[in-house]
Amino acid sequence: MSNRTYADELFPQEVIEQHEEEMDISTNSVVLVSSPNPVEEANARIHVGWMTTRLDANENSDRQIAAYCTELGKFKYNFVVFPIGGVVRAYWKPSESIEIHPPCIDLPDVQLSNSLWETYINGKISEWIDCDSPDPLFAALSEEHLLKELNYVCYMGLQTMTIELKRISSPKTSAILNKWIWTRNTRFTVWIQLPAAIEKCLDYDGSTATASSDLWTIWSDFRNQCNNFSGVYLQVVLSLGANLPDELIESKLVERWKAEPLAGFVVESELFVTGRHGEACLPNAHLLLLKSLWSSDSLRLVLRATTDTFKYNMTIKSEYSLALRQAVRDVHFRRRRDDGSTDSAHSLNVGEYRDVLQAPLQPLSENLDSGVYNTFEQDKLKYEVYGEAVEGALKDLGADGRRQCIVYLLGGGRGPIGTKILRAEKEYNLKFRAGKDPLKVKLYIVEKNPNAIVTLKFMNARTWKRRVTIVESDMRSLPGIARDRGFEQPDIIVSELLGSFGDNELSPECLDGVTEFLKPTTISIPQKYTSYVAPIMSSHLHQTIRAQSIPFLSRALPAHGRGEPELDEEGTWVQRYPQGHVRNNMDQIYVVFLSKYIALADKTKPVFTFDHPNFQNTTNERSNCIEFKMDRNADVMGFAGYFDLQLYKNIMLSIEPSTHTSGMMSWFPAVIPLRHQLRVANGDKIRLKIERKVDAKGVWYEWCVELEKPTGEITTTPVQNPNGESYYMRM
Ligand SMILES: C[S@@+](CC[C@H](N)C(=O)[O-])C[C@H]1O[C@@H](n2cnc3c(N)ncnc32)[C@H](O)[C@@H]1O
Numbered sequence: 001m002s003n004r005t006y007a008d009e010l011f012p013q014e015v016i017e018q019h020e021e022e023m024d025i026s027t028n029s030v031v032l033v034s035s036p037n038p039v040e041e042a043n044a045r046i047h048v049g050w051m052t053t054r055l056d057a058n059e060n061s062d063r064q065i066a067a068y069c070t071e072l073g074k075f076k077y078n079f080v081v082f083p084i085g086g087v088v089r090a091y092w093k094p095s096e097s098i099e100i101h102p103p104c105i106d107l108p109d110v111q112l113s114n115s116l117w118e119t120y121i122n123g124k125i126s127e128w129i130d131c132d133s134p135d136p137l138f139a140a141l142s143e144e145h146l147l148k149e150l151n152y153v154c155y156m157g158l159q160t161m162t163i164e165l166k167r168i169s170s171p172k173t174s175a176i177l178n179k180w181i182w183t184r185n186t187r188f189t190v191w192i193q194l195p196a197a198i199e200k201c202l203d204y205d206g207s208t209a210t211a212s213s214d215l216w217t218i219w220s221d222f223r224n225q226c227n228n229f230s231g232v233y234l235q236v237v238l239s240l241g242a243n244l245p246d247e248l249i250e251s252k253l254v255e256r257w258k259a260e261p262l263a264g265f266v267v268e269s270e271l272f273v274t275g276r277h278g279e280a281c282l283p284n285a286h287l288l289l290l291k292s293l294w295s296s297d298s299l300r301l302v303l304r305a306t307t308d309t310f311k312y313n314m315t316i317k318s319e320y321s322l323a324l325r326q327a328v329r330d331v332h333f334r335r336r337r338d339d340g341s342t343d344s345a346h347s348l349n350v351g352e353y354r355d356v357l358q359a360p361l362q363p364l365s366e367n368l369d370s371g372v373y374n375t376f377e378q379d380k381l382k383y384e385v386y387g388e389a390v391e392g393a394l395k396d397l398g399a400d401g402r403r404q405c406i407v408y409l410l411g412g413g414r415g416p417i418g419t420k421i422l423r424a425e426k427e428y429n430l431k432f433r434a435g436k437d438p439l440k441v442k443l444y445i446v447e448k449n450p451n452a453i454v455t456l457k458f459m460n461a462r463t464w465k466r467r468v469t470i471v472e473s474d475m476r477s478l479p480g481i482a483r484d485r486g487f488e489q490p491d492i493i494v495s496e497l498l499g500s501f502g503d504n505e506l507s508p509e510c511l512d513g514v515t516e517f518l519k520p521t522t523i524s525i526p527q528k529y530t531s532y533v534a535p536i537m538s539s540h541l542h543q544t545i546r547a548q549s550i551p552f553l554s555r556a557l558p559a560h561g562r563g564e565p566e567l568d569e570e571g572t573w574v575q576r577y578p579q580g581h582v583r584n585n586m587d588q589i590y591v592v593f594l595s596k597y598i599a600l601a602d603k604t605k606p607v608f609t610f611d612h613p614n615f616q617n618t619t620n621e622r623s624n625c626i627e628f629k630m631d632r633n634a635d636v637m638g639f640a641g642y643f644d645l646q647l648y649k650n651i652m653l654s655i656e657p658s659t660h661t662s663g664m665m666s667w668f669p670a671v672i673p674l675r676h677q678l679r680v681a682n683g684d685k686i687r688l689k690i691e692r693k694v695d696a697k698g699v700w701y702e703w704c705v706e707l708e709k710p711t712g713e714i715t716t717t718p719v720q721n722p723n724g725e726s727y728y729m730r731m
Helices: 007-011 015-019 038-045 064-073 114-120 138-156 171-183 214-225 253-260 284-293 315-341 370-377 380-398 416-433 448-461 475-485 507-512 539-546 583-586
Strands: 047-051 079-083 121-122 160-164 189-193 234-240 262-268 300-304 404-410 438-449 467-470 492-494 524-525 528-537 590-592 606-610 623-628 634-648 651-654 670-680 685-694 698-706 713-716
Touching: 038 315, 047 315, 047 698, 064 079, 079 114, 114 121, 121 138, 121 475, 138 171, 138 475, 189 214, 214 234, 214 253, 214 634, 214 670, 234 300, 253 284, 253 528, 253 634, 284 315, 284 713, 300 315, 370 448, 380 404, 380 416, 380 448, 380 492, 380 524, 380 634, 404 416, 404 475, 416 438, 416 448, 438 448, 448 467, 475 507, 492 507, 492 713, 524 634, 528 623, 528 670, 528 685, 539 583, 539 634, 583 670, 606 623, 670 685
Parallel strands: 047 079, 047 300, 079 121, 121 160, 160 189, 189 234, 234 262, 262 300, 404 438, 404 492, 438 467, 492 524
Antiparallel strands: 528 606, 528 634, 590 670, 623 685, 634 651, 634 670, 685 698, 698 713
């Protein structure tokens, strides 16, 4: 028996030896890993495919696909976008036939091994299929045959397929696909290939086209009609012709694709130009576009021949594949270098959290564990700045020559701020008392977590020379305890009870609990904090939030909302979600190290501010309406939330992007999602209406968005998280 395999057919031995090529079928293409030369290595990282057209393939290709692919492999094409029904069928011209019977699917599977079909072939839906044709008979025929081809993609076990959109509006195509992807058990990635310009769409009519339609809206409408299926399986491909439309040049519009599941680019051969040394290269505008959107080498480039030059001049096949690789390979180099030096996320090693949803901590109602405290304590910078703030306050208070300062650390955790307070005392004495009449800090640390108290006691004995009075209590009981035990009133209270959205760990409620114990002159560190928001676009994040599910064994874990787990009739504990799981997912606030998103406003805007001490006992309920004007067509998935913190006078900490404390990693942004992505157009205004509500047991936010069109028409999204049903911060 012969040992020859399909791979031998595809990559003849002499080619393998010549290029020392290896096949890597773990990715969805064949990787040509060649010499150790760094440029070639870099080239090999970039996956370039060939899109078969009637200009380079003929009826024989359908039955000689192995030879056809082998040939392309020689020119360094890692995969082929080939008509799934075969070339003969794909380029059938309905108008030329008297009877409407397209050729049968005729791309026999046994020509390639299954693994090569999976990895080397991206199946393209026949070009003539147009389910949205205004001719009902033809539309019906197209529907029937689209389904046949989708079935054939499954039969062949392909991992990727392509549908090229021909129209601005494709409701029937999207409806078929929507049903298919949500209901079929077979998973493959669908590339939705966009036209190169809106003017090329069959239903384009200059008079009806409005400013609110562009390539991005063609895609986002299609994505919406497919119910925002996961971007792992439904992706978009941009087609680049010789003339790029403005929306692929203007950076504000281009960056929207960073918030979409972009699979790659189909590059038409007509746009290549000749470089200074006679080599093939891409025009500058195309280069800029590719570079700006080349976020990872998992993106794909596909060459589509627009002339038949390739038939006669084979060498340009490899020249073009090389030119495409060269267009983007340096982006990768640059990004890697940048990561190592300037990207703080990388140097702080938090990259693994990119776009991962985290539930905000609730340190008041739940006791944090040692690992969480340990994570906090990695952020040396936060504690340094706290130390500076305490030193600043000691300096101001000590100006009257006093010899003692009473400091309370409220919510001490394992004590890192305690250490900074004692160090601030030392620094102050060195700098301002010159060894004479030193100022003594009398430090109390209040902590309600009994487990952290064990560490605090240990720290007191080992590090603080038993100078600290440790109070195991909720700080809201401190006034009573202090009375009973004769504690002195504080000159300074220090706390860090803040979440990514500022007040969302209930710092206001906790600190208000000690107000009656303060002197009128007591300084609070922090003095003030403010939350901020900016609208964001990210279909990935929207999908991720919506798709969260609860495994069987986790069904009794407490939700983040007001409800509690219950014992059901069968004696099983269960957490119920009367609002439904999807609504429960969408109506919460998350903490996310944001990556696949874009901000839809140049600047954030403030939401809620809290000042301390709150001697006036001002309510902690808040309500605000924050308006943003939209400057492009976009889908708003929700809002990124940030905060800044005035510790003392001008000593600040911030995660608000324009003032972010460089190198600080304690807080990732908050995300306030909308239930559905909200389509906005250039010139629209959106208003986030958000309330902070308080009752006897806890605090919650309710929010909705008002969308105002330039015509004055206003629509409002439903109020999210009513009554704290999905996200409730327990007191
Ligand atoms: C965000 S952690 C900060 C811990 C520490 N200050 C640090 O920066 O590493 C907040 C701490 O405050 C404690 N805490 C929260 N609310 C409290 C309350 N009402 N009374 C006492 N401690 C509280 C929590 O148990 C937790 O240890």
